[in-house]
Amino acid sequence: MKNFRFKHIIWDWNGTMLDDVFLCCDIMNNILHRRNRQPITLSHYRDIFTFPVREYYKNVGLPLDNGNFEKLSVEFIDEYESRKNYCNLYPGVKETLEYFSSLGISQSVLSAYSQHTLVEIIEHFGLSRYFQRINGLDNIYAAGKIDNGRKWIKELGLKKGEVLLIGDSVHDYEVAEEIGAASVLISAGHQAETKLIKVTQNVYPSMNSFLLELQNLKNY
Numbered sequence: 197m198k199n200f201r202f203k204h205i206i207w208d209w210n211g212t213m214l215d216d217v218f219l220c221c222d223i224m225n226n227i228l229h230r231r232n233r234q235p236i237t238l239s240h241y242r243d244i245f246t247f248p249v250r251e252y253y254k255n256v257g258l259p260l261d262n263g264n265f266e267k268l269s270v271e272f273i274d275e276y277e278s279r280k281n282y283c284n285l286y287p288g289v290k291e292t293l294e295y296f297s298s299l300g301i302s303q304s305v306l307s308a309y310s311q312h313t314l315v316e317i318i319e320h321f322g323l324s325r326y327f328q329r330i331n332g333l334d335n336i337y338a339a340g341k342i343d344n345g346r347k348w349i350k351e352l353g354l355k356k357g358e359v360l361l362i363g364d365s366v367h368d369y370e371v372a373e374e375i376g377a378a379s380v381l382i383s384a385g386h387q388a389e390t391k392l393i394k395v396t397q398n399v400y401p402s403m404n405s406f407l408l409e410l411q412n413l414k415n416y
């Protein structure tokens with residue numbers, strides 16, 4: 197592959213590789229139902245989901261004071277953990293991982309999901325062998341991943357522009373900018389395309405469309 201300038205790929209997990217968007221919206225609706233509140237639509241969910249997740253809960257209109265945020269986080273993650281195995285990988289994810297791997301390009305995961313469960317679910321899907329490192333958070337509050345990103349890029353020891361980050365959120369774009377990586381966003385995940393194209397032109401509707409572009413070597 198002559199024109200591919202990247203030496204390492206950093207992947208986001210939720211909404212980029214794992215299709216858990218419907219599940220996350222459904223769990224929120226159960227939380228709202230228990231509080232006698234109106235449900236949100238999937239489309240609205242993709243408009244208001246953001247990082248830090250605390251801000252998303254605020255957007256939903258849930259009170260977060262007096263330990264409510266921590267309680268909501270536990271409530272959310274308990275249901276998520278019991279249902280996550282019903283989620284699938286997005287079409288084209290395995291093929292894209294395999295594609296980079298066949299080119300000898302190393303790959304890793306940088307996620308705001310907690311480390312232990314992240315490692316477990318990646319193993320569940322048989323993808324561990326693709327990753328040099330799996331970087332999650334040490335808690336369930338999904339505040340963001342800039343700090344872990346900074347640490348990881350330092351360890352990788354690669355130059356600016358040698359790393360490509362693949363994600364599904366504005367936060368992924370911000371992390372990439374912060375650590376000097378290029379980025380590609382897939383708009384099939386937790387945030388609507390209308391939000392993503394406000395920060396970057398590198399937005400693809402699906403993993404398969406990105407893979408096709410890679411194979412055609414148009415921009416990479």
Ligand SMILES: [Mg+2]
Pocket residue numbers: 208209210211212363364365385386
């Ligand atoms: Mg994501």
